[in-house]
Amino acid sequence: MSVAADHVSAALAPFVMSLHAYDLGPGGVHRGLPSSAVTITIPERDPLEIGWVGRRGPGERLRAVVAGLHLDAAELRQAGCTRGVYLTLSPLGARALLGVPAAALAGHAADLTDLVPAMAELPERLAACRSWPQRRELLERVLLAGLDRHGERADRRPLAAALSALSTNDRVQDAARTLGCSRRHLSGAVRSEFGVTPKQYQRLVRFERARGRVVAASLAGRLDLAAIANTSGFADQAHLAREWRAMAGCTLTEWLRTEGPTRPTRPPRQAARARP
Known part of the structure; x- marks a missing residue:
């Protein structure tokens, strides 16, 4: 998969880790590797079929895909037009921009329009744009509107500190000690918000x-x-x-x-x- 990355505004930077234009190329197939981010994939025209490697059952056909933190690989197929836009959100970005905790999406995917009704028209609006700068500008406006709706409802600092401690310590117990809390408290907070254990x-x-x-x-x-x-x-x-x-x-x-x-x-x- 070829991608062209772009920066985001300062207001979105704490929540949007990357924003790309992508092209799956010949065959229109991509292996989505395990991720500690929440991802949003919006095809330019044709719906995306998503399945999970090693899981039984047919894949889902979705117009715009939101996937939570997952430890399994996904297989994405896009027939016809293989282009689109792809965003990665920090684990805290799901609640701040979409209004749902990352735990609601952990290990699976949902259609963006079902998850966030306010963004129901986003795929069609993106498809109507004639250039990548226009798509990028539209995405920023929509995400900033989501931040206005959901971004200030709770103090994110304790959860951000928990993720930082887990990223910089090899053992969960050491991360809990860094935060000044019990391992049980840390585990409960992380699992409740992000849907995975520390x-x-x-x-x-x-x-x-x-x-x-x-x-x-x-x-x-x-x-x-x-x-x-x-x-x-x-x-x-x-x-x-x-x-x-x-x-x-x-x-x-x-x-x-x-x-x-x-x-x-x-x-x-x-x-x-x-x-x-």
Whole structure:
């Protein structure tokens, strides 16, 4: 899947981690890896079919997909037009922008128009835009309106501190000690708001940390899985390989071959000289 990322306004920055224009390319298939974020995928025209790797039953066809934190890989199929927009929200962003806790979406997906009636016309409005800047501007307006409706209803600082502590400590007990609370209190707060246990959240963060380093190393042409495993919190390369297969539903090598980044190449010298 090819993407073009863009920045968001300062008001949205605490809640919107990324905003992309995407193209699934030939075949229109994408493997959605486990995520510690809430994701929103809005196809440009054709509905998206989403299924979960390893789960029985047919996939769902949705006009716009909102997925919660999940430890399983998803398979996304988009026939016809394979373009659209893709957002990742911080776990706190679900309540602040959509008015629902991330726990309501954990481990599954829902249609955006069913989840947030106020955004029912967003897919069609995006499809009517003629350029990416127009789509980006529209998305920001809609998200800011959601922030006005839902953003100030509760103090987010304790939950934000909990996520930060879990991300920077290897053990849940150490995170609880950093926060000055019991492990039981921390577990209850995290599970109630985000739909995963603290240990599961740490597992997702560790996986995403490794994924980011795999992508960066692959683009640089210096892929050292043993070093990535060591710096990402895995016991060794074999541990990373087992976790990747368990969570992504494929080996790391298979993912790199089918959906991983490609190393950028320099333009031919002739083309460079012809440039004005």
